[in-house]
Amino acid sequence: MLNNKVKYALKALLHLAREYGKGPVLIADLAEQERIPQKFLEAILLELRNHGMLASKKGKGGGYCLNMNPDLISLGRVIRLLEGPLAPLPCVSQTRYERCAECVDEAACGLRMVMKEVRDATARILDSETLTDVLKRMEHARAEPVAAMFQI
Amino acid sequence: MLNNKVKYALKALLHLAREYGKGPVLIADLAEQERIPQKFLEAILLELRNHGMLASKKGKGGGYCLNMNPDLISLGRVIRLLEGPLAPLPCVSQTRYERCAECVDEAACGLRMVMKEVRDATARILDSETLTDVLKRMEHARAEPVAAMFQI
DNA sequence: CTATTTGTCTATCTAATTACTAGAGTATAT
DNA sequence: ATATACTCTAGTAATTAGATAGACAAATAG
Numbered sequence: 062m063l064n065n066k067v068k069y070a071l072k073a074l075l076h077l078a079r080e081y082g083k084g085p086v087l088i089a090d091l092a093e094q095e096r097i098p099q100k101f102l103e104a105i106l107l108e109l110r111n112h113g114m115l116a117s118k119k120g121k122g123g124g125y126c127l128n129m130n131p132d133l134i135s136l137g138r139v140i141r142l143l144e145g146p147l148a149p150l151p152c153v154s155q156t157r158y159e160r161c162a163e164c165v166d167e168a169a170c171g172l173r174m175v176m177k178e179v180r181d182a183t184a185r186i187l188d189s190e191t192l193t194d195v196l197k198r199m200e201h202a203r204a205e206p207v208a209a210m211f212q213i
Numbered sequence: 214m215l216n217n218k219v220k221y222a223l224k225a226l227l228h229l230a231r232e233y234g235k236g237p238v239l240i241a242d243l244a245e246q247e248r249i250p251q252k253f254l255e256a257i258l259l260e261l262r263n264h265g266m267l268a269s270k271k272g273k274g275g276g277y278c279l280n281m282n283p284d285l286i287s288l289g290r291v292i293r294l295l296e297g298p299l300a301p302l303p304c305v306s307q308t309r310y311e312r313c314a315e316c317v318d319e320a321a322c323g324l325r326m327v328m329k330e331v332r333d334a335t336a337r338i339l340d341s342e343t344l345t346d347v348l349k350r351m352e353h354a355r356a357e358p359v360a361a362m363f364q365i
Numbered sequence: 366c367t368a369t370t371t372g373t374c375t376a377t378c379t380a381a382t383t384a385c386t387a388g389a390g391t392a393t394a395t
Numbered sequence: 396a397t398a399t400a401c402t403c404t405a406g407t408a409a410t411t412a413g414a415t416a417g418a419c420a421a422a423t424a425g
Contacts (some may be wrong), residue, residue, distance in 0.1 A: 075324070174350050179339065239372095271420075
């Protein structure tokens with residue numbers, strides 16, 4: 062399960078991706094429109110900025126904006142930045158491999174083989190899906206709402 | 214990331230699956246051979262027993278054994294039992310759906326669509342892979358060790 | 366029937382993490 | 396100057412992780 066921090070970060074980034082190229086967005090607006098606790102959001106945005114993913118501007122007319130093109134930011138990248146590896150076990154992580162302390166024979170560990178498949182399947186999705194891709198999905202969903210079928 | 218509790222549980226269950234039909238296994242033996250802290254393992258086995266997955270026998274010649282055929286126990290089932298849903302967000306869980314408190318329009322949430330795909334991919338693997346399947350993988354790996362290639 | 370073995374269960378503990386909040390400080394535009 | 400808006404250091408309450416101690420209960424061998 063993703064924690065709230067990552068979820069809020071992704072929602073905020075999607076919001077900023079939608080406004081990409083239109084100048085800075087106020088934390089307060091972001092917090093209100095995405096319904097995220099403002100002070101918590103502040104901390105998250107700051108962290109993303111310190112990692113170079115966001116840029117900020119102080120003072121009147123200030124705010125936050127993406128520091129790179131939204132099609133360079135994959136969901137996997139954000140999750141790894143704020144939460145850590147996508148892998149369900151550290152011994153199958155590509156980015157932060159760690160041996161299981163208690164493991165007797167890693168090469169013959171059946172659990173590891175299955176978890177490697179899970180990691181690969183997860184990474185295949187999350188590393189290929191960028192903010193731009195997700196925005197496109199959202200527009201598409203708004204254009205053809207499935208719910209409409211039940212609202213005739 | 215799976216926590217140690219689940220990892221230990223899965224390792225213990227695989228061990229018990231290997232001994233299935235051969236009578237009870239001592240906690241002490243399990244703990245030693247799988248290198249799991251014994252008292253922690255006790256608590257885990259007790260929980261699995263209280264959920265009906267294991268059976269226990271007190272006194273001399275006692276111990277723990279599987280309470281059902283190992284090909285009825287999928288990794289997904291164990292993870293859900295001890296840790297919760299496989300889904301990365303509660304709003305895409307099949308078994309324990311929960312709405313995101315802050316979500317404005319769930320049907321149009323792009324994040325949700327992607328996470329649904331992740332959940333489905335994960336569940337497809339973990340719900341089909343049983344203890345028996347994992348044991349087969351392990352035997353296979355021991356029969357044809359990849360490492361042998363580098364040890365000539 | 367009793368000593369020994371082995372699982373059961375309650376209670377506790379520390380450390381880390383999560384999810385926030387307060388409030389003082391700093392930079393900027395006008 | 397001054398209002399606006401981000402920065403940053405603390406701190407806190409609640410939960411989870413990862414154990415450990417020790418009394419207790421049941422079963423069996425002899």
